[in-house]
Amino acid sequence: MNDPLESQRGGTEKRPRQVFELDETGFNEVPPRYRRFYRRWKGTADSLAPNEVKCPVCKVVIRSRVELRAGDRVYCMPCMSRLEVIEENGELVAKVLY
């Protein structure tokens, strides 16, 4: 995972990233080997874990094996989008990279 900002930052960015064990989520719209990297958004009662970000194009939740940070690049396979994780109003969101 590309994190060009990590080496330039101090403080919390130096902290090792949390690692996550990804379980199957029931998501079935990509080939089996990739399914655990995605899950469906369950609506307003749902929330994102530190290793998750929501795809702005198709609203699927994208999951990573490690905690996400601003500058990371992730892919939404269900809608074929390439995304960059950015910080907006104190929250991590995904922005489409064309």
Place this chain on the structure above:
Amino acid sequence: MSGQDDPHQLDASAFHRTVHSFEFWFEAVEGYLHGREYGVSPATQEVELSERQRESLITILCNYCVGETAALDASSGMIGFAPDRISKIFLSTQVVDEGRHLEVMLHRLGQLGVRDPEAEILQRANRSLLKFKERLLDFVHASDWEAAVLAQNVILECMEYTVFRYHAAHADPVTSEMLSGVVSDERRHMGFGENDLGRRLIVAPHAHERLLKIKRELDPLILDTFSETMGELGIEPASRPDLANEYLGAVARLGFQS
């Protein structure tokens, strides 16, 4: 877990090749269509619809068939002038998807007692949607890739994605399951459109003004269709799904002012 299975570790070109491939498509659709005849599991039971509900559903499905036929005709035509082979391969998967959508919807009309779907579609089709289809096919016949992608994969797919998701959440169980499988396909079609056009506008920003004019011409047609479908579903304007959030969000990301 093997690092090779981590999609986020792929380089951009490998990702692009992978998700546009037939190999990817085969394994993706297997996940949500396997064991579902005409998109519906054998265990899913019909519920009784009132005559009013049945009539509304027939009108809605007839209009879905118009949209799916437009997408089938357009996506198959676009293969001939797609700018690269990866796009041709992706469009060939979209053609299969659109043909399947049309088939499952015609099948559902048959289950609802429609004996002559061609005549029924002709009679119930929304005029704005027919006009939209005509304009989309004009772009295809002119081999205008950018306009065809905007009209089909951004505007039409985005509306279908929004409407089908909402309808699936409120429909009878059989229609709901059938639509859920269609929605899963629409994610790819819509994502293809936004990403292809986004890349194209970066290298050809002069295309922006021309596409904006096309968008302004097509917006009223698609919004009228959306409004009529929501009316058939019996949804009051205040309770309708936020098309603006989906469609206008997509076009805003592409730099079009709403």
